[in-house]
Structure formats: C-alpha cells, structure tokens
Amino acid sequence: MTTTEKLLQMGIAVALFFGVMAAILLLTSLVRSRRGEKVQAAAFLFPSLALIAIGLLYPAAKTVYLSFRNTASTEWVGFENYQKIFTDSDQLQILRNTALWVILVPIAATAIGLVYAVLVDRSRFEKFAKALIFLPMAISLVGASIIWKFVYAYRENEQEQIGVLNGVLKLFGIDTYNFLFEQPWNTIFLIVILIWVQAGFAMTILSASIKAIPEDIIEAARLDGVTGLQLFRHITVPSIRPSLIVVLTTISISTLKVFDIVRSTTGGNFGTKVLAYEFYVQSFRSLNAGLGAALATLIFVLVTPIVIYNIRQMRRLEAR
Structure with missing residues (x-):
C-alpha cells in the first residue's frame, strides 16, 4: 500500500467520523425537550459503547471461550x-x-x-x-x-x-x-x-x-x-x-x-x-x-x- 493510499484511507476515516457526529447533532437538535436531551446523550454514548463492545468486550469473551478449547480451537477440552x-x-x-x-x-x-x-x-x-x-x-x-x-x-x-x-x-x-x-x-x-x-x-x-x-x-x-x-x-x-x-x-x-x-x-x-x-x-x-x-x-x-x-x-x- 502506497503512502497516498494510506493518506486517502485516513482522510476517509476522519470524514466518516465528522459525518457521523454531524448527523447525530442534526437529528438530536430536532427534539427540543427533556426527553430530547436524553435522546441526545444516548446518541453520543451509543458509538462509544458500540466500540467498547466490539473492540473490548467481544474479544474478551472470545478469549475466555478459546481458553477452554484445544490447540487448534476445534475441540472443547474444559480446564x-x-x-x-x-x-x-x-x-x-x-x-x-x-x-x-x-x-x-x-x-x-x-x-x-x-x-x-x-x-x-x-x-x-x-x-x-x-x-x-x-x-x-x-x-x-x-x-x-x-x-x-x-x-x-x-x-x-x-x-x-x-x-x-x-x-x-x-x-x-x-x-x-x-x-x-x-x-x-x-x-x-x-x-x-x-x-x-x-x-x-x-x-x-x-x-x-x-x-x-x-x-x-x-x-x-x-x-x-x-x-x-x-x-x-x-x-x-x-x-x-x-x-x-x-x-x-x-x-x-x-x-x-x-x-x-x-x-x-x-x-x-x-x-x-x-x-x-x-x-x-x-x-x-x-x-x-x-x-x-x-x-x-x-x-x-x-x-x-x-x-x-x-x-x-x-x-x-x-x-x-
């Protein structure tokens, strides 16, 4: 992968991040009430919680699961x-x-x-x-x-x-x-x-x-x-x-x-x-x-x- 391609991927990732944040702000700004504040807080927390679940909780659970299997992870071997x-x-x-x-x-x-x-x-x-x-x-x-x-x-x-x-x-x-x-x-x-x-x-x-x-x-x-x-x-x-x-x-x-x-x-x-x-x-x-x-x-x-x-x-x- 060339340097130009790496920079392009980085630019796309940054653009997606700002795009998601802008979409959340736009949608939650339409709800102007106490309930809307809760919706806005949930909207901002959801991406973080999703990343934690995907990047931390799932790998941790998968690791514990694999620890009870054999060398090739094909057979259950218990403890x-x-x-x-x-x-x-x-x-x-x-x-x-x-x-x-x-x-x-x-x-x-x-x-x-x-x-x-x-x-x-x-x-x-x-x-x-x-x-x-x-x-x-x-x-x-x-x-x-x-x-x-x-x-x-x-x-x-x-x-x-x-x-x-x-x-x-x-x-x-x-x-x-x-x-x-x-x-x-x-x-x-x-x-x-x-x-x-x-x-x-x-x-x-x-x-x-x-x-x-x-x-x-x-x-x-x-x-x-x-x-x-x-x-x-x-x-x-x-x-x-x-x-x-x-x-x-x-x-x-x-x-x-x-x-x-x-x-x-x-x-x-x-x-x-x-x-x-x-x-x-x-x-x-x-x-x-x-x-x-x-x-x-x-x-x-x-x-x-x-x-x-x-x-x-x-x-x-x-x-x-």
Whole structure:
C-alpha cells in the first residue's frame, strides 16, 4: 500500500467520523425537550459503547471461550489448559517469575520514588533532579532494555569489557559475570530495568502529593517536636496514602503486562519468561490458541482485583 493510499484511507476515516457526529447533532437538535436531551446523550454514548463492545468486550469473551478449547480451537477440552498452567514445570517457573516481578517492582519503584520525592522537595536543584529522574519514563521499554543490555554486556575476563558493570568488576579485580544468562539472578537484573523506569513515575505522583500537604499541619507537627523520620512516618506517609495506593496499583498492572523487557534482552531464554511473554509465544509462535487464551485470561483475572481495589480507594477519597 502506497503512502497516498494510506493518506486517502485516513482522510476517509476522519470524514466518516465528522459525518457521523454531524448527523447525530442534526437529528438530536430536532427534539427540543427533556426527553430530547436524553435522546441526545444516548446518541453520543451509543458509538462509544458500540466500540467498547466490539473492540473490548467481544474479544474478551472470545478469549475466555478459546481458553477452554484445544490447540487448534476445534475441540472443547474444559480446564485442561488451565491445569497445564498450574502443573507443568515450565509454566510454574513462569508463574514464579511473574510473582517475583509483581512483588518487587511496585514496592521497590514506589519506595525509591518516595525517597526521591522527599529528598528533592523544595531543594535548589529540584527541577533539574526531577527531570533527570523522570527521564527514563520518556524512553520506551525497548529502548530502556537496549540501554541496560549494554550495562549488563558480558565478555570473558581477558577481553576488553564493553559492559559498564563488568567493566567495574574487572577494575576491582573481580571475575566478570553474565548478568542476563545466569539463573536465577538474571530475572532480578531484568526487574531492575522496570524499577529504573517506573521510579520516575512514582516520584512525580508522590512529589505532587507531598506538595499538597497543608503547611499548617507540618508547622504544627514541628512545634510539637516532630522532626526527621517521625515527620515522614506520622505526617507525610499518612497524608499521601491515596497516592501511594494509586502508584502501587498502577505499577502492579503495568508489571503484570511486562513483555518488552524480556523480549528485548533475553528473548525469554534462560528461565526469564513471564506470563505476557508466554502468551505471545503460545499464541503467535507455537500457534497454541487454547493455552495462549488461557494465559491471557489469567492475566485479566489477576489484574481485575487490583483495578477494583484502586477504584474503591478513589471513591473513598472522593467521598471525604
């Protein structure tokens, strides 16, 4: 397809969008009453609901349906695919890796982001420090992975090192180490990449929350003799608790879907696979539609409680 044809298709799509919106406005403007307002609201909501149903709900239902079928989706196998996920040794390792990611990344990234936010708050170099710490968020996960591949790059002791960490090890007379290939620590080193990226996000949200703490509360605490770690523990953390929950849940959801880092660094080899990467392998490489759909459904099931908890916390905050 040529560039001209692509531009033409884009122009047609834009024209259709504006045409539909104009038609809705024209038809609903003819009804001028309270009932007409409801009709107008329904007319604008219907396209969005239709797109959600077609683009989200139907694929989700189809995925759940396929998860109960065999490799070629031709035979009903019940819970056989789920049984394999929780009994096969390779799949169990993937579950353990995913659990490790979900436990370490949100906690470490949020903790580091909180430390950053407290340390740079109202300092002279605050803007520069925040920009520097947030910079990894502007890089795609693929780009971040490539950067860290150079950090972790491995060569034998007698060779000239191009990896930063192995260069430091050799400088101190320590044997070089294959960070990406040696199990089980290679998974930890991959986790470091996502922590590096997400810490900037955590810092930005938490820093804004810290600045929103009323000055009179802080001054009253200082007058009562509360300083340093006590001020952080009894004033700062309770005041920013809603933001901490949002950051933790958001990073947890992103971690459950992590794919780019594993794909760009190890290709899922050396015991580093996670659920999202295994879903890709089973669905598009092994062409095992049933197991791939089961893995996707499992990710959805794991994400849902986190989303529900986040929504409830936000509603409680709004109700105050």
